[in-house]
Amino acid sequence: MRLLLAELAKLRRPMTFGVAGAAALFCVLLAAGGARNASPAAQGAPGHLPSCAAAGVPAGPRCARWQADARARQRQVAADAAQVAAQLAPGAAGAEAAGLIASLPGALAIALLAGAHIGGEWSGRTIKSLLTQHGRRGQVLAAKLVSLWLAGVSLIAACWAPLALAGPALARANHLPAGRPAVLHGLSLSGTQAARALLVLAAFAVIGLLAAVLTRSATGTIAATAGTVIAMLAVAALPGAGAWTPATWVQAWMGFPAGLGSVTALPANFWSRFISAGGSPPGQGFGLAGLLALVAAGLTAAVLIFRRADVGG
Amino acid sequence: MTGVLRCAGLTKRYRGVTALDGLDLEVAPGQVFGFLGPNGAGKTTTMRILLGLVRPSAGRAWVNGRQVPDPGGLAGVGAMIEEPAFYPWLTGRRNLEILALSGPPLPARPGVPDRVTEVLGQVGLGAAAGRKVKGYSQGMRQRLGLAGALLREPSLLLLDEPANGMDPAGIAEFRTLLRALAGGGTTVFLSSHLLAEVEQVCDQVAVLRAGRLVEQGPVSGLATARPAVRAVVDPGDQRAALALLAPWAARPDGLDAVLADGADGQAVTRALGQGGVWPHQVTVRRPGLEETFLTMTETASPEVSDATAAR
Numbered sequence: 001m002r003l004l005l006a007e008l009a010k011l012r013r014p015m016t017f018g019v020a021g022a023a024a025l026f027c028v029l030l031a032a033g034g035a036r037n038a039s040p041a042a043q044g045a046p047g048h049l050p051s052c053a054a055a056g057v058p059a060g061p062r063c064a065r066w067q068a069d070a071r072a073r074q075r076q077v078a079a080d081a082a083q084v085a086a087q088l089a090p091g092a093a094g095a096e097a098a099g100l101i102a103s104l105p106g107a108l109a110i111a112l113l114a115g116a117h118i119g120g121e122w123s124g125r126t127i128k129s130l131l132t133q134h135g136r137r138g139q140v141l142a143a144k145l146v147s148l149w150l151a152g153v154s155l156i157a158a159c160w161a162p163l164a165l166a167g168p169a170l171a172r173a174n175h176l177p178a179g180r181p182a183v184l185h186g187l188s189l190s191g192t193q194a195a196r197a198l199l200v201l202a203a204f205a206v207i208g209l210l211a212a213v214l215t216r217s218a219t220g221t222i223a224a225t226a227g228t229v230i231a232m233l234a235v236a237a238l239p240g241a242g243a244w245t246p247a248t249w250v251q252a253w254m255g256f257p258a259g260l261g262s263v264t265a266l267p268a269n270f271w272s273r274f275i276s277a278g279g280s281p282p283g284q285g286f287g288l289a290g291l292l293a294l295v296a297a298g299l300t301a302a303v304l305i306f307r308r309a310d311v312g313g
Numbered sequence: 314m315t316g317v318l319r320c321a322g323l324t325k326r327y328r329g330v331t332a333l334d335g336l337d338l339e340v341a342p343g344q345v346f347g348f349l350g351p352n353g354a355g356k357t358t359t360m361r362i363l364l365g366l367v368r369p370s371a372g373r374a375w376v377n378g379r380q381v382p383d384p385g386g387l388a389g390v391g392a393m394i395e396e397p398a399f400y401p402w403l404t405g406r407r408n409l410e411i412l413a414l415s416g417p418p419l420p421a422r423p424g425v426p427d428r429v430t431e432v433l434g435q436v437g438l439g440a441a442a443g444r445k446v447k448g449y450s451q452g453m454r455q456r457l458g459l460a461g462a463l464l465r466e467p468s469l470l471l472l473d474e475p476a477n478g479m480d481p482a483g484i485a486e487f488r489t490l491l492r493a494l495a496g497g498g499t500t501v502f503l504s505s506h507l508l509a510e511v512e513q514v515c516d517q518v519a520v521l522r523a524g525r526l527v528e529q530g531p532v533s534g535l536a537t538a539r540p541a542v543r544a545v546v547d548p549g550d551q552r553a554a555l556a557l558l559a560p561w562a563a564r565p566d567g568l569d570a571v572l573a574d575g576a577d578g579q580a581v582t583r584a585l586g587q588g589g590v591w592p593h594q595v596t597v598r599r600p601g602l603e604e605t606f607l608t609m610t611e612t613a614s615p616e617v618s619d620a621t622a623a624r
Contacts, residue, residue: 002414002415002416002418003414005414006415009407009411010400010403010411013402014402124400126398126399126400128366128394129397129399129412129461130415131364131365132364132366132392132394133412133415133416134415134416135382135384135387135388136384310361310366310367311361311366311367312361312366
């Protein structure tokens, strides 16, 4: 516990605050863009349909078809607006935050934090001092991993808090419908997604830890972690990759919609749009098992490598 | 086993390059022990092995009676290896507090409420403790590194070039501090290139060359152990003088002098006179530690740089 406190104290650094600030800004800007995308006014979909004559459509079957298409478009716009308004409700914004942090933006943020917090121990040559104070290397890695994971978890809060504050204002400014889901329902959704994100963040943190142990530098850790996550997505984008890629485990565990279903006015994640929608996706249980195996394998490899490694610098 | 630090056949090879070659060493408690050698001799590699940072290729080492890298033995060791490194965005005090949190609890002593404050004062950094380390000079970083090494009141202190970047007053304070620590029972294992400092502060020294121990003993004995007689002769007589003094392993020294191992000036003068070579001047030279060190290590050919070896 003392070692974990030491690691958490080291995380109080400009890099951590910068990443958290960037995450908060990203979430708010994304929400602003999403609210604008879903705004009925911006969609040019007023409440009443003009007559066919006013729209220059000849009477008859063409007019009926045009009116049906226009009503369907209006319903879609209204549904999008209601959906985004629901996503931006303070209680439900946690689900949006969890989805964003448990996908590519969060993975890149973890890569930066892993580089600074773990790889930086080698680049800054402080790893010697740390190991001369605490010779049990497995415990050192465990403290590093948990502190990095907690930093990732704090990014959900860093995204959720500004979304909860700015969401209602953005909804009003873009004339999104006022009807909101029940607060308890929103909190329940947020809690579920945030809880699921904990495991995904642990997987990202383990990848960062392993990258640090292998590359032994800050920039190497950032590049290797980000590269690994992007490679995971690239592999999952291949048709027929099926259930055997870590990226699909993340998608299944988080319950992200597949393929184009994930492309909405306000994206709930930046992950599933990269994954091939073909084939049968794995179930949530399979995703959970896959992620647990990934965490266990990554952690074991990191500990084995670090225990045997010479520490120079 | 009585030594607070012991190495037996300690060997380290990096991809076929031998950095340390069968080092046998024992350091008794309560002394300041100098560890000398040219760059690449294996000093830092030895220290890293003793701290459990590097695994030896062969041989074993013991610290405080426990085989390295037993964390129990290392708990009583304070260390500063090469230029000390810190978290630059934190203050000097916060860096030490984090070091303290990273290991076992600090020793508690009656009347000393805060060990961090105590060591900061001990190394003369009390006034600068609240400043961020990124604003520290190299000498201040060395002092902070020393404070970190002293934090747990170690029974063994491993210091690698600790006086780098310190001003003369700082070096003098540092020397006094080391002697005080040794007086209090702490063993100090000191690697340094400042031979004058080593000569003043150390009780014993060991000299390493190309990963091998070439000499070990008391500083006073080592510094005067190799006297030489220097005889100045006519330049034309130098060759004859070398032949006459061959039993003393004579060698030329410039164009008109010869150097003979040993301290018996009378015997050298007699040998030269009996051979018809009359010296203009005969002096017995007792080299200091620096000259002895250079003589012992002059054939050194660094096989590997300590600074890069462990990467």
